[in-house]
Amino acid sequence: MRLRRALPGYLMLLPFAVLFVGFLVWPLANSLYFAFTNYNGVKAPSFVGFDNFQRLWFEDERFRKAIVNSFVYVAAAVTLTTGLALALAVAFRGTSWRDRIMRTLFFLPAVTSTIAVALIWRWIFSGEDFGLANTVVGWFGAEPVQWLATPHWTIPILVLMAVWGGCGYGMVIFVAGLNAIPEEHYESARLDGANSWQQFWYITLPQLKPVTTYVVITSLISAFQIFEAVYIVFRAVSTVGGVQDSGLMLVPYLYDMGFTKFQLGYASAIAWSLFIIIFIVSMIQLRVTRALREL
Amino acid sequence: MRRNLWPTIARLPLYLFGLTMLVPFYWMVTAAFKPVPELTKNPPSFVPTDPTLDAFYEPGYDPDQRGEQIVSGLFQRFTDVPGGFGRFMFNSLVVATSITVLSLLLASLAAYALTKMDLPGKRFIFVVIVASMMVPWQVSLIPNYLIVRNLGWLNSYEGYIIPALAKAFVVFFLVQYMRSIPDDLVHAARVDGAGEWRIWWRVVMPLMRPALAAMAIFVVLNEWNNFLWPLIIVQSDDMANLPVALSRLNASNAFNPQHMAVIMAASLLTSLPTVIVFLFFQKHFTRGIALSGIKG
Numbered sequence: 001m002r003l004r005r006a007l008p009g010y011l012m013l014l015p016f017a018v019l020f021v022g023f024l025v026w027p028l029a030n031s032l033y034f035a036f037t038n039y040n041g042v043k044a045p046s047f048v049g050f051d052n053f054q055r056l057w058f059e060d061e062r063f064r065k066a067i068v069n070s071f072v073y074v075a076a077a078v079t080l081t082t083g084l085a086l087a088l089a090v091a092f093r094g095t096s097w098r099d100r101i102m103r104t105l106f107f108l109p110a111v112t113s114t115i116a117v118a119l120i121w122r123w124i125f126s127g128e129d130f131g132l133a134n135t136v137v138g139w140f141g142a143e144p145v146q147w148l149a150t151p152h153w154t155i156p157i158l159v160l161m162a163v164w165g166g167c168g169y170g171m172v173i174f175v176a177g178l179n180a181i182p183e184e185h186y187e188s189a190r191l192d193g194a195n196s197w198q199q200f201w202y203i204t205l206p207q208l209k210p211v212t213t214y215v216v217i218t219s220l221i222s223a224f225q226i227f228e229a230v231y232i233v234f235r236a237v238s239t240v241g242g243v244q245d246s247g248l249m250l251v252p253y254l255y256d257m258g259f260t261k262f263q264l265g266y267a268s269a270i271a272w273s274l275f276i277i278i279f280i281v282s283m284i285q286l287r288v289t290r291a292l293r294e295l
Numbered sequence: 296m297r298r299n300l301w302p303t304i305a306r307l308p309l310y311l312f313g314l315t316m317l318v319p320f321y322w323m324v325t326a327a328f329k330p331v332p333e334l335t336k337n338p339p340s341f342v343p344t345d346p347t348l349d350a351f352y353e354p355g356y357d358p359d360q361r362g363e364q365i366v367s368g369l370f371q372r373f374t375d376v377p378g379g380f381g382r383f384m385f386n387s388l389v390v391a392t393s394i395t396v397l398s399l400l401l402a403s404l405a406a407y408a409l410t411k412m413d414l415p416g417k418r419f420i421f422v423v424i425v426a427s428m429m430v431p432w433q434v435s436l437i438p439n440y441l442i443v444r445n446l447g448w449l450n451s452y453e454g455y456i457i458p459a460l461a462k463a464f465v466v467f468f469l470v471q472y473m474r475s476i477p478d479d480l481v482h483a484a485r486v487d488g489a490g491e492w493r494i495w496w497r498v499v500m501p502l503m504r505p506a507l508a509a510m511a512i513f514v515v516l517n518e519w520n521n522f523l524w525p526l527i528i529v530q531s532d533d534m535a536n537l538p539v540a541l542s543r544l545n546a547s548n549a550f551n552p553q554h555m556a557v558i559m560a561a562s563l564l565t566s567l568p569t570v571i572v573f574l575f576f577q578k579h580f581t582r583g584i585a586l587s588g589i590k591g
Contacts, residue, residue: 113565122545271431
């Protein structure tokens with residue numbers, strides 16, 4: 001009887017469930033299997049145990065480079081983006097037209113096509129003397145720089161792109177968090193003679209902790225998944241990761257192994273490594289926040 | 296007076312920073328309207344002295360005359376694709392709208408069944424859906440490519456649309472929102488003899504409007520900007536969406552700065568639709584993001 005009444009419910013669930021299993025659950029299971037095989041997409045996969053992970057984590061120089069690049073990039077991009085987003089939210093949280101215009105301005109990159117944005121940066125950092133970046137350094141008397149062909153500039157440029165593109169999103173979340181803090185907290189603090197810096201330090205920051213955790217974790221996750229910026233801005237004739245792999249990160253490496261070299265088993269091992277890294281880093285972040293809250 | 300002045304002064308660097316936010320956009324727009332010789336002038340002109348539409352369409356362009364200085368406008372390129380650049384705009388539009396409409400329909404149906412109906416096993420199903428959100432989508436990229444290849448969907452709208460419909464996050468979000476709709480409304484409709492499909496469409500869906508708007512914005516933005524998936528499933532020229540077309544334009548022309556006007560023109564046309572929609576529906580965007588914390 002209960003099942004009979006439930007029948008339309010299952011029918012409603014069915015279309016989504018079929019697609020969910022067919023294009024998500026089943027592929028994930030497959031991907032996990034591929035990670036333990038040698039597979040090139042043509043011949044049937046052959047089981048190799050932990051060989052892919054062994055090679056990836058302990059022997060592969062390019063993977064090590066991708067990991068180091070990712071961590072440096074993620075640390076810099078997430079810290080700067082979050083800090084700036086918080087500053088912007090505190091400065092432009094109001095409802096005046098000036099604040100609203102500023103918020104619109106900072107949010108604009110979040111709705112602009114990622115590829116278009118990457119192409120703009122490529123144009124700005126063009127190595128010729130008429131490129132915008134070179135014109136600006138020229139004002140300070142510096143010689144033109146081959147921005148995109150100099151390995152040590154790769155990550156700073158990617159970080160700049162991430163901060164420019166991401167601070168508006170964090171700002172919007174922080175504004176929502178700020179507006180949720182009851183005004184009475186500030187009133188009683190003012191009565192006790194707290195200045196605005198003390199109010200920020202002892203009321204705003206602690207109250208914003210859950211929001212901050214949220215912004216940091218979502219930024220971490222999306223920063224680890226960077227692909228378009230590397231692929232478009234540092235596109236050279238044959239490589240995916242920029243000059244001397246200076247911009248090689250996890251997803252570009254996954255793309256390179258999977259779709260230009262067709263080592264699908266190995267690329268699946270990279271994909272699961274991405275999952276493991278994101279998972280561990282978010283767990284650590286959650287733990288740290290919890291520990292800080294108990295202090 | 297002193298009290299009111301300080302916050303403004305403290306904010307001054309942030310106002311300046313706000314202006315620099317616009318610089319990349321400005322640099323794109325000016326480049327799209329500069330004639331080729333002005334584009335490679337040193338020092339660059341900050342206001343186009345002789346604005347032109349040549350980067351979009353060059354009336355005097357002669358395909359037989361391929362000199363150093365002669366490059367065609369955007370809509371005259373991609374001669375092997377019927378419709379040229381317009382075709383890519385069409386592809387992007389078709390894909391983004393159909394994915395948005397279909398995925399929201401499917402997800403809201405699933406969310407209705409999971410929240411408002413008494414289904415044995417629904418807790419387990421919901422837990423699986425939430426758990427799947429923890430895995431980055433790139434993990435399923437390779438198997439999905441093989442599945443789509445085996446189905447013969449490479450280079451087709453099916454390949455774009457059908458795998459993109461299983462959006463666990465949308466179901467999760469709609470379930471959260473639907474829980475705030477009182478069950479009594481649904482019960483009352485049932486007592487009146489309305490079927491479940493009717494209740495879903497007539498009673499629950501109208502109340503879901505804010506949530507649906509937030510998700511529609513999220514899905515449209517993501518699909519309009521989607522790059523990695525189209526990059527691997529599109530091999531022929533005519534099935535590219537705008538991001539893939541931009542990337543190809545870049546790959547074949549970027550080493551010659553003379554083509555930068557066309558590339559910037561294409562970037563402008565690709566970003567304009569989402570920016571305009573954003574400026575019109577700004578409130579929905581920010582509210583949706585604050586509501587769901589989604590990454591646009």
